Structure formats: C-alpha cells, structure tokens
Amino acid sequence: MMASMLALINEGDEVVVFEPFYENYGPDSAVSGAVPRFVPLNDDNSIDEEALVSAFNKKTRALILNTPNNPCGKVFTANELKLITELCVDHDIIAVTDEIYEYILYDNKKHISIGSLDEMKDRTITISGFSKTYSVTGWRIGYALAGKNLTSAIRKVHDFLTVGAPAPLQHACVTALGFPDSYYEELVRMYDGKRKLLYKALIKAGFKCRLPEGAYYILADIPEGTGMDDMAFAKYMVGEIGVAAVPGSSFYKSEAGKHKFRFTFSKKDETLMEAALRLEKLEV
Ligand SMILES: Cc1ncc(COP(=O)(O)O)c(C=O)c1O
Structure with a gap:
C-alpha cells in the first residue's frame, strides 16, 4: 500500500478515508505527502452520502477502500460501491483498496472488488495479502493489481522500498493459492x-x-x-x-x-x- 500511495500521490493531494479506519492509512497518507479527509460512517456502518460527497474536491486524488473493514467488520455493498464509483469517475479519482479480509465473510455476505467494476478497472489499485487468509500475519506478503498506467510507478517505488518480498515465502504463498x-x-x-x-x-x-x-x-x-x-x-x-x-x-x-x-x-x-x-x- 505504501508503494502505491507514494507512486500515486503528489504533495498536497487529498485522500478520502472512511472512519473508523485501519490505523496505517493516516500515516500512509502523511508519508506520501497527502492530506487525509476522514468520512465517518453512520452508526449502523452505512455510508453517510452527504459527508462522502462533500469530502471530494479539486485536490482529491484517491480514496482508500477497506472491505471487509478493520475495525468495524463492515462489508461494503454493491450499491455503496456504485456510489463510490460514480464519485471516483466524476472527480477522476483512483480507488486504493485494502481487501486483506476478502475471504473472511459471514452470513453469506459477498465480497466485491471495486476494481472488478467496468468503470473502475483503470482507476483502481486492488491490494490484498496473505497474512489473514492463510494465518501468516508475520510474513507481510501482499500484492497490488492495477493497470499498466499505474503499475509502472508502483513497481519502481516498491523496488526502492523493499527490493522484493522474501523469495521462499513467495513460493509458499503460491502453494497456498492452490488450496481447494x-x-x-x-x-x-x-x-x-x-x-x-x-x-x-x-x-x-x-x-x-x-x-x-x-x-x-x-x-x-x-x-x-x-x-x-x-x-x-x-x-x-x-x-x-x-x-x-x-x-x-x-x-x-x-x-x-x-x-x-x-x-x-x-x-x-x-x-x-x-x-x-x-x-x-x-x-x-
Ligand atoms: C486492514 C488491514 N490491512 C493490512 C494489514 C496488514 O497487512 P500485512 O500483514 O500484509 O502487513 C492489516 C493487519 O492488521 C489490516 O487489518
């Protein structure tokens, strides 16, 4: 996520973040030079549409979308993703997702990657990882999926930040991807x-x-x-x-x-x- 944010953000850009949020998003925004704009969810965890709309302005560059959400366990619905999509398209915004809990869903809830929606395909950086799904939280192996227009810069930043994830762990993760x-x-x-x-x-x-x-x-x-x-x-x-x-x-x-x-x-x-x-x- 850090590599994606550094690749995407210019000093002074704004990033929309739903509240409550995973605690790294504020620092991730600050390190990449962005100003986070927090949008509180309603008490029932639904989106406050008015608050969300008013968070977008000329400086907005990205929106961070964590679904399922840490800490409140919210899973964003298809209708909510539609609203976010409309705003991202209207304001020419990139969605940076965090889908690390995508397989941990209850009561037949469905996980929808916003990047799978046609209008979001070229404006989403889909981020996920192995730590939660395969119970290897110390491994810190994740991945980012995006169009070429975005990945070129992400790859460069990632190379300078970490060079790469440890190779033996990557092999183990490939094995995990084959689980039934x-x-x-x-x-x-x-x-x-x-x-x-x-x-x-x-x-x-x-x-x-x-x-x-x-x-x-x-x-x-x-x-x-x-x-x-x-x-x-x-x-x-x-x-x-x-x-x-x-x-x-x-x-x-x-x-x-x-x-x-x-x-x-x-x-x-x-x-x-x-x-x-x-x-x-x-x-x-
Ligand atoms: C929403 C969210 N994203 C990312 C992470 C960390 O991911 P990783 O284990 O790949 O560093 C966590 C871990 O608590 C998390 O809750």
Whole structure:
C-alpha cells in the first residue's frame, strides 16, 4: 500500500478515508505527502452520502477502500460501491483498496472488488495479502493489481522500498493459492464460531456491539457506567480484568473513538473462553 500511495500521490493531494479506519492509512497518507479527509460512517456502518460527497474536491486524488473493514467488520455493498464509483469517475479519482479480509465473510455476505467494476478497472489499485487468509500475519506478503498506467510507478517505488518480498515465502504463498475451496469454507466456519463466542461474551458483560459482517474484530462501545475513556479503560481491562484489546482512538480521527474498544477473535477457543470468564468480573 505504501508503494502505491507514494507512486500515486503528489504533495498536497487529498485522500478520502472512511472512519473508523485501519490505523496505517493516516500515516500512509502523511508519508506520501497527502492530506487525509476522514468520512465517518453512520452508526449502523452505512455510508453517510452527504459527508462522502462533500469530502471530494479539486485536490482529491484517491480514496482508500477497506472491505471487509478493520475495525468495524463492515462489508461494503454493491450499491455503496456504485456510489463510490460514480464519485471516483466524476472527480477522476483512483480507488486504493485494502481487501486483506476478502475471504473472511459471514452470513453469506459477498465480497466485491471495486476494481472488478467496468468503470473502475483503470482507476483502481486492488491490494490484498496473505497474512489473514492463510494465518501468516508475520510474513507481510501482499500484492497490488492495477493497470499498466499505474503499475509502472508502483513497481519502481516498491523496488526502492523493499527490493522484493522474501523469495521462499513467495513460493509458499503460491502453494497456498492452490488450496481447494474447502480451505476457505473451513476458515469461515472457524471464525464464525469464534465470532459468536466473543459476541455473546461481550453482550453478557454489558458491551453494546454488532456482529461483524467480515474480518475478525468486534468494535464495541465502552459501557457508559465505567465513566472511562478508551485509554483509561484499556489500562483497567488489562490490569484488573486481564483482557487486552485496542483503544478506539487508534481507528478514529474524531472523538468517537474515545468511547470505543476493539476486540479480536483471532484467538484459540480456549483463550476466548477464558476471556469470557474474565469479562464476567467487569462491573458496569
Ligand atoms: C486492514 C488491514 N490491512 C493490512 C494489514 C496488514 O497487512 P500485512 O500483514 O500484509 O502487513 C492489516 C493487519 O492488521 C489490516 O487489518
């Protein structure tokens, strides 16, 4: 993603980013000289159309689209992608995607790559990686797909940034690409069980949250009764309850993050069950 942003962005360009966002997009924009324009999603995670439209202007160069989304688990719908497409075409904008959770989808949700839409074919950099789908999060191997007009610059920047991903890991990734459909079905079945386990425990403990549509996180509201912001709550949870999660401010530019807390269920079932027991100690 960094190589794509550096290749694409000129100093002073603006990049549209939905909030909540994966925490790297702000720094990625800053390092490449861009100003991020954050567009908050509605409470039900739908797009605030008016806010999105008003985020575009003459300086806008790109929009970052992360679906399924970390941290809120939103999967962008066909209609939402249509709206984004119209705006990208009207304003001559490139979509830079992050589709790293594309295979982790629940309740028959469908992943649509915006780059697969005709009008977006030449204006999308489709980015994904192996770490989540194949549970190799330390490998940091990903890829970018785009038209020649874009990849020429991306290749050059990538060469100077990293030269290339480690060759033995690339060979292993090629093997993974040959896995049968059953591998992906089992992956979803496994995470779906963990998703429900954590969700039940959080609801029982007094958190307000929604079941994610994709990825492996639950973004919860910090119970009001605690009277704590996300940082104080994170310290309390680790110190007193024995459960670690990420303070919401990591995923928000606005104040909204101060009332949020992101849990992951990418853990062994035993660990999640132990967390559920510890969460029962929470007094809210
Ligand atoms: C949305 C998103 N993109 C990218 C990454 C990191 O990808 P990689 O493992 O390829 O560095 C993460 C990891 O947490 C993520 O949540």
